[in-house]
Amino acid sequence: MNARRLAAEFLGTGFLLIGVVGSGIMAQSLSGGNIALALLANAIATGCMLYAIITTLGPLSGAHFNPAVTLAFALRGEHDWREVPGYVLVQIAGGILGVWACHIMFDLPLLQSSQTMHRTSLAQWFSEIVATFGLLFVIFGGLRSKPDTVPALVGLYITGAYWFTSSTSFANPAVTIARGFSDTFAGIYPGHILGFIAMQLIGVVLGHFVLRWLFAKEA
Structure with a gap:
């Protein structure tokens, strides 16, 4: 297994969580309630x-930073199944360390457990199916039509999906x-995590069958 690819996935997922959690902490502290x-920021x-x-690390690892994306590529035969466990492990580890880095930067207790209790309902679970399917839609659609636009497509999609999904579009098990692990603006109560991940995996399965057909290359 290529160590540089794993390092890229580790660092990229870490920086992703720094962006998610760090900006949430800053936004909450500056938005005056x-x-x-705060959500816009x-x-x-x-x-x-x-x-x-995605722009900087894509050439190294494919810039998944997301077990759902890694699984989707593997299902399409475009990622070696033998590398899936390693990718998923470093994505999760990188994400947790990214959260801890935010806690250090903002002088918060390092070890936390989120108490954010409102992230559970049929509406939010369904939102995670839609959010994950939509993420795969822009990735595979972008790769099909104009690969160099994928970083922008993903960034724009997630920015919008924060607003048009009731779950604020996690769309990523890691x-x-x-x-x-963060009792801050972006936190999710640990007891609600498995429900979100289950819905994200459903989104992957739906995306695999629908998008493989939709974006199939013409014979």
Whole structure:
């Protein structure tokens, strides 16, 4: 297994969580209690981080930073199944360390467990199916039509999906797990993590069958 690819996935997922959690902490502290303004700042910062890390690390590892994306590529036969466990492990580890880096930067307790209790309902679970399917839609659609636009497409999609999904579009099992370790604006109660991940995996399965047909190359 290529160590540089694993390092790229580790660092990229770490920086992704720094973007998600760090901007959430900053937004909450500066927004004066205006949740809409805080979410807007959080969404923009996350989209910008995604564009940066996908552009810089894509040539090294494919810039998955997301077990759902890794699984989707493996199902399409475009990623070696033998590398899937390694990718997933470093994505999760990188995400957790990214959260801890945020806690250090903002002088918060390093070890936390989120108490954010509102992230569970049929609406939010369904939102995670839609969010994950949509993420794969822009990735594989972009690769089919204009590969060099994928970093921008993903960044823009996630920025928008923060707003048009009731779950604020986690769409990433590694991000979901890591956010359980932060009792801040972006946190998710650990007891709700498995429900989110299950819905994300459903989104992957739906995306595999629908998008493989939709974006199939003409004979």
